[in-house]
Amino acid sequence: MKNQILLLVSLLLIFAQCKKGSDNHTYIHPITAQADTNVVLPPSWAFGVLYGAYTNQEQTIERVNQIIEHDYPIDAFWIDSWFWDHANKGRGPQKYMDFIADTIGFPNRKEMWDYLESQNIKGGFWAWDCIFETGNEVAFKDFQDKGYFKNTYVESNPWHNNSTTTAMHQTEGGTKKGTLCGNIDFNNPQAVAYFKQRMKHFFDEGADFIKLDRTSAIPVCKAMFELSQEFGKETKGRGMIFSHTGGQETEEYKKYPGKWTDDTRCDWNIENPNKKFNSWVPPVAFKENIAMYLDPNKKSSLIPFLSQDLGGFDMGITDQLDEELYIRWLQFAMFSPIVETFAQPENKTANMAYLISSQADSIYRQYAHLRMELFPYIYSYAHLNRLTGELMMRKIQGQIYEYLFGNEIFVAPVYEQGATNREVLLPDGNWINYWTGELYEGKKNYTVDAPIGQIPLFIRQGAxxxxxxxxxxxxxxxxxxxxxxxxxxxxxxxxxxxxxxxxxxxxxxxxxxxxxxxxxxxxxxxxxxxxxxxxxxxxxxxxxxxxxxxxxxxxxxxxxxxxxxxxxxxxxxxxxxxxxxxxxxxxxxxxxxx
Incomplete structure (x- = not known):
């Protein structure tokens, strides 16, 4: 009897151990009290390196091939507002938006998207939330007759409205004559459903995500996100958009990732500008762009998956390039939640490092490769943003221009022109200089070397x-x-x-x-x-x-x-x-x- 009891106990223990192992294989994680359940993750590819451009179909394929030939990573490529009318450089108002887009500049969109897919690259395109009547009478009347406009008004702003392209050059022969504009009612479920159906064919052809401009209102972000989520060929349920930093009135905005830091200036700061800019360009240069992530007084610093136009969007009223600024900006961008490279069409380099200089090319490749190698670390912190409510870029009290990327990496962007060293105040604990291996004691100020190829990086001891x-x-x-x-x-x-x-x-x-x-x-x-x-x-x-x-x-x-x-x-x-x-x-x- 004693032996039988021992045998039974042994079998029960073995069964318990087997069950424990099996549980690990089938375990479903509960939602904990500290979770931020509003946070929705974009697809994993969004944490690689993304690009946008004002290219037509032929130029898109050429640009993608050049990126690959220069040994840069690329996970996604979107075509900005000239997607609708490339031949006229986005002049408008015709084509904005007619739900047809440019069939001359893009004679076979499916072929283009298929090529990107064959290279493991997701494809996206630009959209906004309204229809200009002039040149788009059929689409305008369709929405108006159905009662799907929130309101109509005469739009005299020249953006895609027969005057200017972006900020830099006045279109020859442009006028300030307005056109009737209908704002689609994204609070009307029927209007949203109809809008989605009119946009669906772009995704059937192979598009995956949308760059949303003009508004960041939550109902519009929701509809655009759901387009990607429901119709994106490769999303399998996860949506992805880029929208402006607004729309943070409620926590719901976190459900529709991601956002970018709006149209930034290709300059070091706004206090001592190196060039002139048109008045409409937001007063945000590199230094202010960093603060959008890290200044606790800015609502943008709360956005989980915030990106930026690496190198800055608007060149200013000049053709002048700043190699040093570009390099310092890319170094910072690679240690942010989402990386994307983009610039206004007047920037002939398109912020492509290989078109800026051989030095920029080499440094971009180095940091972009490191970014891709860090994916397991970065993606873990993307999840932890939802599970714990802590952001990937972690603020350090009183230090707006230094931060923790995750919990293990301290980053100090170089945002002063000509600087080759950087004063840092390290957090508590001991820290190892990533570049030299030297050990530093925390809670102290140091001046560290920061040559053009190095952003100050420190790794927490024990990391x-x-x-x-x-x-x-x-x-x-x-x-x-x-x-x-x-x-x-x-x-x-x-x-x-x-x-x-x-x-x-x-x-x-x-x-x-x-x-x-x-x-x-x-x-x-x-x-x-x-x-x-x-x-x-x-x-x-x-x-x-x-x-x-x-x-x-x-x-x-x-x-x-x-x-x-x-x-x-x-x-x-x-x-x-x-x-x-x-x-x-x-x-x-x-x-x-x-």
Whole structure:
């Protein structure tokens, strides 16, 4: 009888252990009290590198090919307002918007979108929320007869209204004559449904997302987002738009990502401008653009997934380029939630680094590659924005122009012209200079080198930063192999989160979470990779890992679950061999030092 009881207990224990492992495979994460449930994630590709331009079909393909040939990452490409009338450079009012767009500049949009898709690039186009009557009489009358306009009025603003293109040059022969404009009623469900049907064919051809201009009203953002969500060929449920920074009257705006910092000036600051700008261009240059992310007095600093026109949008009343400004701007942009490169059509470089200088080309490639390698880190913090309510770009009290990118990386943008060093005030704790490996004590001021190729970056001592191998787009890349960069010297933990990247299953708690912790004790470091909790469609059970240890102390031995793990060293960096492990089992790495 005693043996039977022991056998029964043993079987129950085995069953419990099996059930526990099985639970990890099927676990659905609950919504916690600290979650910001208004936050909706854009698709994973939005966290790569995106581009916009005023190109026609032939130029779009050429631009994309040039980006690829210069070894830049590219995840998405949108065509701005000339999508509707490229031949006339967006002069208007005809074509804005006729729901047909330019069929001469884009003779086969499906072919264009198909080409982008074949390169793992999402395609987007520009839209707004109104219809000009002149030249678009059929569409105007259609909406007017159905009662789908909120109001009509005579629009005399020259934007796409027979006068100017953007800010820089007056169109020859332009007039200030107005045209009747109908604002579509996006508070009317029937009007919204009809608008969607009129726009659907663009997505049937292969478009994926929209750049929304002129308004950021929540009802309009919602409709444009739902177009992408419902009809986008590759979205699989997740929508994506770009809208202006307005529309923050309620938290609902977070449901329709993303936004950008509006039309910025290609200048260092507005206090001491280097060039003149037209009066309509918002008073936001590089320094003010940084503040839009980090000044707690600005509502824009609360936006979860905020982007910017890398390099600035408006050149000013000049053809002058500023290579230094462009480089400093790109360095900052690569450490923001969403990266996009765009400029007004009068900028002949289109803010493409390879058209600016060989130095800009090299630096852009370096930082853009680093951005793509950091995807596991960045995407985890995108999820944590929803799960904890903490932004990816974390403010430091009293320091508007310095911030934490996640919890492990301190960033100090160089926003002063000609500067080759930067004064920084580091947060609490110890910090490692990313470029030199030098250790700095927190809560102190330092002046650090900042040559043109370097933005001051510091890594928190104890940091765990998951990275992956470079790929030209997020979807071409994979988390099948992760490189854990660790900076021993303090105890820490990192929550690595992944999902399928394109569905809304994560809103139901369907995603995978892996806790990774680092502890220092008795002259050694212990790195623990806990069993993955949760799952998502397409998850693989095994992963390759590599440990990359950044240490001023010489590493003498690595063990993985008690067995020797071979490694090599490159200066003060110690790199383990790759090892494969089941995601749903625990792995312990011990690091011994001389």
């Amino acid at each position: 765990i930063i998951p990275m992956r191998e470079y790929a030209r787009s997020i979807e071409k890349g994979t988390n099948d192999t992760l490189i854990l960069h660790i900076y021993p010297g303090a105890d820490s933990a990192f929550t690595f989160i992944e999902d399928d990247g394109n569905s809304n299953d994560y809103l139901k708690g369907i995603y995978a979470k892996t806790m990774i912790s680092l502890k220092d004790a008795n002259g050694m470091s212990k790195l623990n990779i806990a069993p993955t909790l949760g799952y998502y469609k397409g998850i693989k059970n095994t992963r390759n890992w590599q440990i990359c240890i950044h240490s001023s102390k010489a590493v003498t031995k690595l063990t993985l679950n008690g067995r020797i793990l071979p490694f090599k060293n490159e200066g003060k960096t110690y790199i383990s061999d790759l090892f494969s492990a089941d995601k749903y089992t625990q792995n312990d790495i011990k690091i011994s030092y001389k």
